[in-house]
Amino acid sequence: xxxxxxxxxxxxxxxxxxxxxxxxxxxxxxxxxxxxxxxxxxxxxxxxxxxxxxxxxxxxxxxxxxxxxxxxxxxxxxxxxxxxxxxxxxxxxxxxxxxxxxxxxxxxxxxxxxxxxxxxxxxxxxxxxxxxxxxxxxxxxxxxxxxxxxxxxxxxxxxxxxxxxxxxxxxxxxxxxxxxxxxxxxxxxxxxxxxxxxxxxxxxxxxxxxxxxxxxxxxxxxxxxxxxxxxxxxxxxxxxxxxxx
Amino acid sequence: xxxxxxxxxxxxxxxxxxxxxxxxxxxxxxxxxxxxxxxxxxxxxxxxxxxxxxxxxxxxxxxxxxxxxxxxxxxxxxxxxxxxxxxxxxxxxxxxxxxxxxxxxxxxxxxxxxxxxxxxxxxxxxxxxxxxxxxxxxxxxxxxxxxxxxxxxxxxxxxxxxxxxxxxxxxxxxxxxxxxxxxxxxxxxxxxxxxxxxxxxxxxxxxxxxxxxxxxxxxxxxxxxxxxxxxxxxxxxxxxxxxxxxxxxxxxxxxxxxxxxxxxxxxxxxxxxxxxxxxxxxxxxxxxxxxxxxxxxxxxxxxxxxxxxxxxxxxxxxxxxxxxxxxxxxxxxxxxxxxxxxxxxxxxxxxxxxxxxxxxxx
Numbered sequence: 150x151x152x153x154x155x156x157x158x159x160x161x162x163x164x165x166x167x168x169x170x171x172x173x174x175x176x177x178x179x180x181x182x183x184x185x186x187x188x189x190x191x192x193x194x195x196x197x198x199x200x201x202x203x204x205x206x207x208x209x210x211x212x213x214x215x216x217x218x219x220x221x222x223x224x225x226x227x228x229x230x231x232x233x234x235x236x237x238x239x240x241x242x243x244x245x246x247x248x249x250x251x252x253x254x255x256x257x258x259x260x261x262x263x264x265x266x267x268x269x270x271x272x273x274x275x276x277x278x279x280x281x282x283x284x285x286x287x288x289x290x291x292x293x294x295x296x297x298x299x300x301x302x303x304x305x306x307x308x309x310x311x312x313x314x315x316x317x318x319x320x321x322x323x324x325x326x327x328x329x330x331x332x333x334x335x336x337x338x339x340x341x342x343x344x345x346x347x348x349x350x351x352x353x354x355x356x357x358x359x360x361x362x363x364x365x366x367x368x369x370x371x372x373x374x375x376x377x378x379x380x381x382x383x384x385x386x387x388x389x390x391x392x393x394x
Numbered sequence: 395x396x397x398x399x400x401x402x403x404x405x406x407x408x409x410x411x412x413x414x415x416x417x418x419x420x421x422x423x424x425x426x427x428x429x430x431x432x433x434x435x436x437x438x439x440x441x442x443x444x445x446x447x448x449x450x451x452x453x454x455x456x457x458x459x460x461x462x463x464x465x466x467x468x469x470x471x472x473x474x475x476x477x478x479x480x481x482x483x484x485x486x487x488x489x490x491x492x493x494x495x496x497x498x499x500x501x502x503x504x505x506x507x508x509x510x511x512x513x514x515x516x517x518x519x520x521x522x523x524x525x526x527x528x529x530x531x532x533x534x535x536x537x538x539x540x541x542x543x544x545x546x547x548x549x550x551x552x553x554x555x556x557x558x559x560x561x562x563x564x565x566x567x568x569x570x571x572x573x574x575x576x577x578x579x580x581x582x583x584x585x586x587x588x589x590x591x592x593x594x595x596x597x598x599x600x601x602x603x604x605x606x607x608x609x610x611x612x613x614x615x616x617x618x619x620x621x622x623x624x625x626x627x628x629x630x631x632x633x634x635x636x637x638x639x640x641x642x643x644x645x646x647x648x649x650x651x652x653x654x655x656x657x658x659x660x661x662x663x664x665x666x667x668x669x670x671x672x673x674x675x676x677x678x679x680x681x682x683x684x685x686x687x688x689x690x691x692x693x694x695x696x697x698x699x700x701x702x703x704x705x706x707x708x709x710x711x712x713x714x715x716x717x718x719x720x721x722x723x724x725x726x727x728x729x730x731x732x733x734x735x736x737x738x739x740x741x742x743x744x745x746x747x748x749x750x751x752x753x754x755x756x
Binding site: 188190191192193194195269270272273274275299317345346348349368371372388389390391392393 | 431749753
């Protein structure tokens, strides 16, 4: 298997986020593209990554191939990537060769990890709130909540979406709306509310920094689905389970 | 004995265990876990509940404790490091009052306690993954009784040792007394259930009675669901059915409206695992324990090859081995191994509910 992607930095952001949640995981490369779907060890977050093959400059795969990697090791290597460098990922025996091209060539070799692939279905959730927001707004809102609370409450009204940090002493409320141009889109089927651990939202911030925009969906006391869109049609989705009584 | 450090900003803590001193060491690990402020699933009416704790080193319980909010409960748990933590299924006017008369009972949730250690359910010396999955199916049947028969909401929790708690909430059930609760328990146990009335079999030359359908009320509906769409029943099936149908729950627990239930998110010292909320599917694994890392162990008893917390293991007496901390602590609590030491990573489970295997449809 040999893949080439024009912007190494994109993968620095993607893997930088994933490594906060998963220790290791199995990537699957086939006709459609490169994907990964896994649960964290406590089974409260699902990571779902898909990058279509068209987004790659080179995508050589025979049938379906998979490779397991430690995200700690992969993250360290990918952190070396620069914005104007191309990224190469190649399997060589039991190793994974990561290369950066642009300022000369740098090649890293890390071991593959043999893992069994757990084919996970997507969680069954009927979302009632749908919002699209610029990544900077998402980052600011999560950072603000994090300052005062360890959980984040999402609450929607007809035209507004609230990020609430219900701290013990301090509280924060951030109001977003299309009217004030900090939301790109908002559809509210029902004015629902749900609470999540803010830490997982913090883990997503790295991905948010490299993403074009953020799509946020949730429903009353149900998991949140947070999707980041990347150049070339790639998307990284997190499902985060809620706090319910 | 312990060198402690934390990383990842309070999501996990590393504990070096040099020499295992039994319960004393377990208490240290529990203390580190509670210091991480793990998420707890608490009732909305926390102020109306009685809380109870068993401290390490004591056989007795500290009862009649009440808290005004989650923060004060957390402060208490962090400072006391309880061996076991519970709250009442009942809500009271004055939960901290020492006697029932003074408490002023307002009502109780339904509680079903399924213990897999009862004879006949699990064979081996340790409750293994297979047994837990079988037990979970039984717990789901109880949940179905709550939702389908009683029209309430059910929550299933793994108790952190060898069983399940099913909690039922329904408005009409809150004020049921002992006798009514006992009847519900007997219904779940399928006590006195005569299937020949419920599922008449084909009589010679007679008409074929309608097969049970999942829409049927009571046990007929539950049986139809368990057996598939159009079961063909023979007389001898009916003789064998009752034993496998009912769920062997503890009658005393369900009938008593003043019972205590474990707080999801706290640890159960009997099994060293977390009281864990479950959804529609259950695959036992390390997620049931907050402990990662490795511990050195020596087998005290032989154990036939089995699967524990998703880990395949067999033991020969006297064998020395290195085990994942979650498995090591669980087997230690079952008296199968003794522990030497190692490095334990205590993790805070930062979510509250498994994202997968839950039907989140409203």
